[in-house]
Amino acid sequence: MEDWEWIFETVGDDGQLTEKQKQIIKAAIETFAEKGYSATSTNEIAKKAGVAEGTIFRHFKTKKDLLIAIVTPVMKKLVAPFVIRDLNKVLDQKYDTFEAFLRALIENRKQFLERNFSMIKILVQEVPFHPELKALFQNHVAKEPLQKAMAMIRHFQEKGDIAPLSPATILRLVFSAGVGYLLARKIIDPEYWNDDEEMEATIRFILNGLKP
Amino acid sequence: MEDWEWIFETVGDDGQLTEKQKQIIKAAIETFAEKGYSATSTNEIAKKAGVAEGTIFRHFKTKKDLLIAIVTPVMKKLVAPFVIRDLNKVLDQKYDTFEAFLRALIENRKQFLERNFSMIKILVQEVPFHPELKALFQNHVAKEPLQKAMAMIRHFQEKGDIAPLSPATILRLVFSAGVGYLLARKIIDPEYWNDDEEMEATIRFILNGLKP
């Protein structure tokens, strides 16, 4: 069982996936990530999964359903750190400063990205082309998590940790810098990449950039 | 004649494209951007361009050739600001400070993005899936322009405008913040987006973040 197989727990009504279903999802993730959704044939997925082509359509009514089955749980987990009950308690107890919070957040998302790179790649590639996925995105990402994230920012602004800009702007700046760092790690040849230094530089950059 | 039709001047040997070729390229850009390269059929392009399907293949031997004909000139222009002879002269004469340079750069790329959004969307979407495009990218983007950009950063470091971090790291940080800003402009509902404020905030963020 691999690291990213948590996905199997979230699909389906009762959290029960047969072995075949898992094989299909796994094969689909690999192939969609490698060649793109449109350029992947169900035949190819069936072969890689070791099942008959018909079996795919027994479990996922259409090819697009298969895509949705992959993308939905990833969307949810993607913004997991921002779906918190008792947000303020967590902040008060765990994160004295914005810096502490930022370090924890980046570290956490770094691990998530590491373990789910293929799925996130599919998500990013395909959302622009499928209205269903856009709707999913709006539901799972653009509503509650966004509010929570901005509440966090306000919290640290009140504490005087960061400048009194619009929380949406700050979110965007932090997000850009964070995603830029995470993406560069995956793209740049490890030979030229000193991860500790780069992470430190990124955090310094954000903190200085947002100094009140 | 639309804004982005500069592309027609760069395609072909002698810069001569027939009207039909232009129609095909235009239709292809629209459709590739809307549905993705793989999900677009040549039949669809032909209809949108108002030509026979065979005509497409007279001018572009394969569907992929058509993609390449679109993507190649965009790649070149994408990094145009960093392909400069007499780099230092330009910097000395035109940009007293890093801030001036940064403002000019963002403004310039903002216009480019505005006029070429579809083509850049295609480029970003398809590069990961086509080795030929990756190779093009390496030739046109990852070599000379990167060197030039880092030389610029060193220039401003020597002037004491920005912190003495590794130029590659600074490039990444500025690039992340810049792209984040440009992307947000296009994605976020204009009702909630005050462009002047956001640009100002972004520039402040970068300058503060990189203060020596």
Next chain:
Amino acid sequence: MEDWEWIFETVGDDGQLTEKQKQIIKAAIETFAEKGYSATSTNEIAKKAGVAEGTIFRHFKTKKDLLIAIVTPVMKKLVAPFVIRDLNKVLDQKYDTFEAFLRALIENRKQFLERNFSMIKILVQEVPFHPELKALFQNHVAKEPLQKAMAMIRHFQEKGDIAPLSPATILRLVFSAGVGYLLARKIIDPEYWNDDEEMEATIRFILNGLKP
């Protein structure tokens, strides 16, 4: 069930062909023979076979595979009389004289040609244009059968039935006369063709021509 349907027993791994596959092969034989391989479209074959075009490609990966599936078993049977174990026993027991052997051979091949004319026509027409078929021909026709045929000729030379020319030359002369006879039967208007007389004349011609 027609005469020539022995072909179905030799195709496939376990000699099992579905009804659809048989329909496809039958339609392909008819059409290839009538119009030639290149001038026949898979659409045409599908219609004549009463199946969907896709069905052809489920069973024969390419159009050329279909050709090969037709031609291979015919090649094997074409030289069947010369693929014999215990060659000498057969000759000693069954054929006292070269004449007896020659009569039996011509009669046997006459029937084979009658029943497989279309397939042999395809074979002869297409071998020159397809390297794969040439290779098949060399394997199935030009090796063992040729050796066997020449051994037979030597056998009758030793018995003093035929002149002591090179066996290869004799083979060629007999083959030319035999094929000439078989071809003429099929081409010449039956009204002008007295088969018994022509066969007798051909056999006399060969026997006299090769008298020691």
Next chain:
Amino acid sequence: MEDWEWIFETVGDDGQLTEKQKQIIKAAIETFAEKGYSATSTNEIAKKAGVAEGTIFRHFKTKKDLLIAIVTPVMKKLVAPFVIRDLNKVLDQKYDTFEAFLRALIENRKQFLERNFSMIKILVQEVPFHPELKALFQNHVAKEPLQKAMAMIRHFQEKGDIAPLSPATILRLVFSAGVGYLLARKIIDPEYWNDDEEMEATIRFILNGLKP
């Protein structure tokens, strides 16, 4: 100017062919012989001939017309030895015996085959598939030449040189043996082919086979 270019003198109304037309015919002969008529595209012929595709259709209304322009003169020349005025004079003056005639005939056709192999290959391959060519064949080959050939045979029968079989049968036997010899020469590896010996054997075989 190559050996077989006599073909150019017979095509066209007034025996005048432009250089372009010659190039086209030459390219067509090469390609038809190599890949077959149906498998050859006019584009391919145009490229090989160094002319525009439209030029082909200016000179030969359709692709089939081009085939006919190639095949017709070859058909005429193929049976040239049997299209003779004053047949008996020729026979009395030039050929004392059937053997002398046979030798001269084979030698003459050998040279013709040598010089026109590609065109004869096309002729043999395509006649079965094109009713127009079949009609041409009947006109040019199956009428006068056949009568002449049979008259020759009767002449030698009256002289007592060959057996009193039906002239048609004798023609067939001689033709089979002759074509078998000519074909074998072209097909069999020259290393294993002693032409003088084989020709001698073939002539002996025919003469003995037809001895009265």
Next chain:
DNA sequence: TATGAATGAGCATTCATTCAT
């Protein structure tokens, strides 16, 4: 006369999906 761009029907092949077993 010669060109080569343009055509649209036709090509072999692949596709997502269905359905009898």
Next chain:
DNA sequence: TATGAATGAATGCTCATTCAT
């Protein structure tokens, strides 16, 4: 539940032929 044969529409691409230049 799982299979894989069957489908026919759709795919990217080629074809012989036409026609304005």
